[in-house]
Amino acid sequence: MGLWGLFGSAFLSATILPGSSEVVLTALITAYPDQAWPGFAVALAGNLLGCLLTFGMGHAGRQGYERFQNVKVDMDGPQVRRLRRWGTPALVLSVLPLVGDALVLAAGWLRMPLWQSLAWIAVGKGLRYLLVVLGIMGVLSFA
Template sequence: MEAWLYSLLNALALPQFGLSTVFVVAFVSATLLPMGSEPAVFGLIKLNPELFWPAIGVATVGNTLGGALNWWLGYGAHQAYDRLTHKEHPVKARALLWLRDFGPRACLLSWLPVVGDPLCGVAGWLKLPFWPCVLYMALGKFLRYLFMTSALLWLFPGMVELPR
């Protein structure tokens, strides 16, 4: 078990794999697994400042694709429920009614910790239009990465310094 964990950590080492690692970490962190991708993005940019925009872009794409997967999982769960019960699930909860009324724009909040990932799944459950949801997810996630990374770089300018 220890060897497997060591090889996994080696495979995810930022300086060795860079943008592909950021993509995988961002994708996985957008699923319902409890994981954050901001440290990976910040670490890569701190070690390679010239990768600021590529890292923000790759993280946004990975995280948005993870949110899109959550949308499809929610949509599929609703389809399965309808097939098993032979009836449409009524939307009664106030939060679900709010989300349905707000529409795809609610996916702009998919960047929020704890509630953002399930929000994408609920958008799929409610059968909100896929592409507008993905567009709002991408915008929210892009702004989060841009703001968080810029703030961390500004707050901790000397946090990681490579020996010369």
């Protein structure tokens, strides 16, 4: 599978499709220990590009939804107010299962600043992949 397979897995895992790029990263590093840091970089890049797609779907989806449904989206609901109050730093939580992809989609929907959003997403995703790599390399002990 290699680095391209890892990239594809990380990309798809960051969209609304299910996936587990951590498992693929673990398998890659277990088979090829010298690929730990390239694997980290490839997984992070693939995941961020997948998040960019998800963000874009949210951004485009709102415009299309309002246009074709002839409705105005309620931007004053409690979840929307909460995400607006926390702002882009809340996107560090995009690393969480199930809600993470929804957060990225909502950030696009809310028209949050793209580069700030991606920066906070990168912090969360980067820390997750870093923990995986360090755990596999034996630097961290989870026992």
